[in-house]
Amino acid sequence: MWRFGKLALIVSAVALTVAAAAPFPASIPVPVDFQPEGIATGPSHTFYTGSLTTGDIYRGNLRTGKGALFVDAPPGRSATGIKVERSAHRLWVAGGVTGHAYVYSTRDGSTLKDLVLNPAGDSLINDVMVTKYGAFFTDTFHSVIYKVPLGPGGRIGSPRTIPLSGPAAVVGEFPNLNGIAAPSDGHVLILGHSSRAELYLVNPWTGSSRTIALSGGALTPGTPDGILLDGRTLWVVQNFANQLVEIKLSPDLSRGRIVSTTSNALFRVPTAVAEDGHRLALINARFDLGFPPPFGPGAPPGTDFNVVQLDKP
Secondary structure (H helix, E strand, O other): OHHHHHHHHHHHHHHHHHHHHOOOOOEEEEOOOOOEEEEEEOHHHEEEEEEOOOOOEEEEEOOOOOEEEEEOOOOOOOOOOEEEEHHHOEEEEEOEOOOEEEEEEOOOOOEEEEEEOOOOOOOOEEEEEEEOOEEEEEEOOOOEEEEEEEOHHHOEOOOEEEEOEOHHHOOOOOOOEEEEEOOOOOOOEEEEEOOOOEEEEEOOOOOEEEEOEEEOOOOOOOOEEEEEEEOOEEEEEEOOOOEEEEEEEOOOOOEEEEEEEEEOOOOOOEEEEEEEOOEEEEEEOOHHHOOOOOOOOOOOOOOOEEEEEEEOO
16 A cells, blocks of 8 residues: 555656646637737736727636636726736726726626726727836827826725826827836836837826837837836837837836847737746737727637737747
8 A cells, every 4th residue: 555655646746747847838819709908917827818899808827728708897898908916906907998997806806996087989098007106007099197096005096197298298190108017116107109119218296208218229110019017128019010029228217228029920919918927928919800999890700819928038
């Protein structure tokens, strides 16, 4: 009995070792016709992505590739950029053309807040970043950011509109302001502008801005989308270029050098990137098949969508 018991332990240990060493899947499907746009990661290799057309939230696992619908959103909602606030077990969601932002519990998917940032149809609430000072949202239609303050105990305050000044306030051809990121101390925001292919440092209290000077190349106009700050590395997704750009920033974040541009056969117009340890996860929006309403007819029925996972270059 002892020998058989010892053998069983050895077999179990080997099985666990093999499972731990199994590679993360390079591609993870999300539901057909889901029309995702944003992606966020949480503990234990969890990822979330939201639907532009329904506002539903899908939750999956980057290790196993398995997942299921997590939030069955009420009619009329939409989901663009999303972020996980791990300390409070909350998921923040930009609401696109609805003018709203939504806050969900990552425990059970319940709606914690439905916030009105601007009237529906007058905004494209594009992306969100959560810092210790609050949640900040970009608006592709207007030269503003929206701040939802966080009070004692993580209490969610009333939204405020902060007008931008400086280069970030310049409106170009559609699309305009898009991705948003911030260092861990939240003392400054980084905003991306799609049509102008520029990056800005923005004061989160006053809205004043300055351009981040880039060297080593340039971003492709019309394509910069979601961004991710990883220490002093800024990752920029270039959607229709099917590229992920790596930028090394100076200590004060005022300058950046493009050090790599990654292409991948699995990229199909990716729009956002999230981090999971030494891996990056990008969501394919497939806008080449059609922008969703009200900007276009959307992708044809039966279109498949997926998350692309790769090691950091």
